Amino acid sequence: MLEKHSITLMGHKTSISIEREFWEELQHIAKSQNKSINEIIASVDISKNNTNLSSSIRIFILQYLKGLI
Numbered sequence: 001m002l003e004k005h006s007i008t009l010m011g012h013k014t015s016i017s018i019e020r021e022f023w024e025e026l027q028h029i030a031k032s033q034n035k036s037i038n039e040i041i042a043s044v045d046i047s048k049n050n051t052n053l054s055s056s057i058r059i060f061i062l063q064y065l066k067g068l069i
Contacts, residue, residue, distance in 0.1 A: 007038050009045060016041070016054045025061050 002017040018026075030037045041057060048056035063069045 007041055009038065009042055016057065018054050018057060022058055022061055025065070026057065029061065029064055 001019065003020055003023065004015050004017050005023060006013060006015050008014075026037055026040060030040050033040070040060075041053070044056050044060045045053055051059075060069065
């Protein structure tokens with residue numbers, strides 16, 4: 001089930017819809033890298049290739065878990 005989360009991205013408030021499991025993993029990644037979730041999402045946003053931000057976040061998490069990042 002999708003959950004909406006409010007974030008600030010480049011000084012603008014926005015929201016993303018992402019499953020709880022992905023959000024929890026994103027929190028874990030941010031903590032392990034000593035960064036905020038907004039910082040992680042901003043880096044994902046910069047590197048996305050014209051794809052939906054929520055989808056790009058899921059792909060980032062998958063790549064992280066596979067050790068590709």
